[in-house]
Amino acid sequence: MTSLVYLCARPQEGAAAAEYESFRSAMRLSEDELERWDLVRDPLPADASSRWRGAVVGGSPFNVTDPEETKTDAQRRLEASLARLADDAAAGRIAALFTCYGIGVATRALGGEVTRAYPEDTGPTPVALTADGRADPLFGALAHRFTALTAHKEGTATLPPGAVLLAENDGCPVQAYRVGDRLYATQFHPEPTGHAFTERMAVYRDGGYFAAPDYDRIAAKVLAASLSEPPRILRAFATAF
Template sequence: MTRAPLLYVCVRPQQGAAAAEYESFRLATRFDETMLHEHDLVRDPLPDDAFDRYGGFLVGGSPFNTTDPESSKTDVQRRLERDLERIAERAVTGTVAALFTCYGIGVVTRFLGGEVSRAFPEDTGATVVSLTKEGRRDPLFGELATRFAALTAHKEGSAAPPPGGVLLASNDACPVQAYRVGDTLYATQFHPEPTTKAFTQRMAVYRDDGYFAANEYDRIAAQVLAASVTEPVRLLRAFARTFGPEA
């Protein structure tokens, strides 16, 4: 039986950054538009038939933060967080597969009873991530180098995975870089999809959003472009090969 396509779920209000992120996911998975569909969750709720149409979900990043006070969250942010929780609930039960990235890991961690705080931010750029013993045994992460560079830019994180989560990757700055729940829910704090060039283009969109000093853009972008970031994209290819449609 032919497996269903995957769905890229956009949670970025900035449409240009969202379009570029979809393209990064598409190129990383080596899928065309018939194999990786896209849905803008900022502008449209998750379709009722999404879990019938798609075998897996790839959730992108966002300038939103899970730890934003509820009183400051917009109706859109509250709604899309509920929809992300719906995806997480299905992935936990094995109905579908899902990979949540950056902002998404915070939504899932909180939904599953874990703690997310502002205590574990990471600067914009490349960081070194190490696999745990469980990560080295994981069907997807086990294909990666035991230590690798990954791209990050976030204001919140976690000290431990949520109940039921298996820690797969970590570093000193942000102890939870990746975890798995069951066999079909994965979450990463780092961004697995962009090339270094795509990441600097995303940086330009968010240069005034507090991730780094705006006047430091050129210096940080040069450091990003000089980094060797090879392993995260291999994670996406493993996810696509395991849960996506056959080419």
């Protein structure tokens, strides 16, 4: 149990490979130090909480609020795996950081509410730490206000019982929270550089996150954004766990 693992929730292999590299680079880890596991094709191993000391969960074109009858078998298996990870992390058996799509699965699995009422446009958005965020071991060293990248169709309406709100903004009130001392979740993407995010935008250009003709305008805003703070969360996670 010496390495961390990136858990892939993206069916698009190219986007998944790029997301892994973004996480690995932001965490300053070698390939030996950050393993990869594809949850779209393989369920979470039964021994995950003893095999790895911690896990980071990437984004996905899936939505936890998709009607159950429209979900594929792969999505249902993936969400069951992430729900088990959330339970294990909340119980302190493994450290986990859920991002974007992952926060929705963790929120629902732990008894919170996810809604389509808080989507955010693709691109940079302001994020502010709460008082608890400013005192948090992972978030506390960040600037109290910073810019992060978002692209999502759903958000947390009600925190899971016992969750501590760490970051917020006006468009999506729950930007980050912690459960216990080993489960973290962010609505924003902490891992990509601006360049990596624009490449991801190209993959999902027709995915309903933004109007395809607006790609160049949004990409310019992304590339101009200062994104110094979000990767620091990942470096802190890799160091702490």
